[in-house]
Amino acid sequence: MKTVNVGGVPEHFNLPWHITLNKEEYKKQNINLRWHDYADGTGAMCQALRSGDIDIAIILTEGIIKDIIAGNPSAIIQTYVKTPLVWGVHVAEKSKYKNIEDIRGAKAAISRYGSGSHLMAYINAERHKWNLNKDLDFEVIKDLNGAIKGLTEGEADYFLWEKFTTKPLVDDGVFRRIADCPTPWPCFVIAARKDFLISSKKELQAILSIINKTTAQFKNTPDIDQVISAKYGQQLSDVQDWLTITEWSQKLIKEDVVMHIQKELFALKIIPEIVSYESLIYKL
Structure with a gap:
């Protein structure tokens, strides 16, 4: 069984991962998916990708773009949440x-x-x-x-x-x-280390198939607002508001979006240069 380490923030956006883990859907594909919470957020996950502590990160779009340009040997493989944060x-x-x-x-x-x-x-x-x-x-x-x-x-x-x-x-x-x-762009993407992309493409495709099926149906899950409210200690009305404005994605982030983000980051002197779309993403 192939072990795959995935990192994300301990927030309601990532409940679909916990749902699929609880159903043992990855084990059915001979994958031992291990979830790691990163309360410190994007910077900590970028470091974990660099060190090899995790193979995949559910991470803020602008943060991983900045870190890939700074030398993180990873690539964006998909948008995860397409609405702004x-x-x-x-x-x-x-x-x-x-x-x-x-x-x-x-x-x-x-x-x-x-x-x-x-x-x-x-x-x-x-x-x-x-x-x-x-x-x-x-x-x-x-x-x-x-x-x-x-x-x-x-x-x-x-x-x-x-x-x-x-x-x-x-x-x-x-x-x-x-x-x-x-944020003036889609907030979360899925990124993976390039060596993992090369060595474990089959497993990655299986993981994405499982999580994408779940996120596509997530908002229609019976009583999902009550589940989120109880699990994350939030008022039910706040959860309902959040669900109204949040949309998941099952597609790769578009080139014009990536270039727009880079132009913003470059203008703010957060990144030293604007790089090609192909150097930031990986098409499975």
Whole structure:
């Protein structure tokens, strides 16, 4: 039986993977799929791909594009969630900051450099016409628990994270969300190490067939909103709102989308160059 290591954030987007694992669908294809949660997010998964700790990552689109250009020996093989990710801009509940303009020049908490929280701080700044050299400052806090501590104790001033994941913390009075910042592109892709692509193409195709069948039917699963609410500690109305705006994909990300993302990242000086579509993706 072939062992395949897959990484992703411990969030509701990845419930389809847990459903297929619980049904032992991969074992039926002689695949021992092992799921790994990465609470630290994109930067940690990029490092895990580089080190060979995981073979496949369910990862933020802009983050993996940046890291492949920086030398990560991986490729995008498919879009996973084709709708934008809605990031919330959060401050501590008792913070003096009330709106976006208040946090211009304040310190952003990020999980690590190159992470989604780091890249989206630039997107947010650019969207509001800030000076990217003077109005951005960062404090590395590792994960969501680090952000709670960092914002509450004043080590950092604001934090961008997927707004439905952090909604329970807003409800509990830990954070206040002062704005939303949607990504201007599909939010999650599936990426794999190139050596794995070459050596395990058959297994990869079987894995994608299983997960794609599940995501295509996911929103029609009976009581799926209640399942998500219970598993991830979210209010049922929030889950229903999230399901309304979220669409999965079973196709490879399009060239024009990849080039648009690169142009944005290049303009923000997040990547040093714009590379070819073919150097970032792998067509199975």
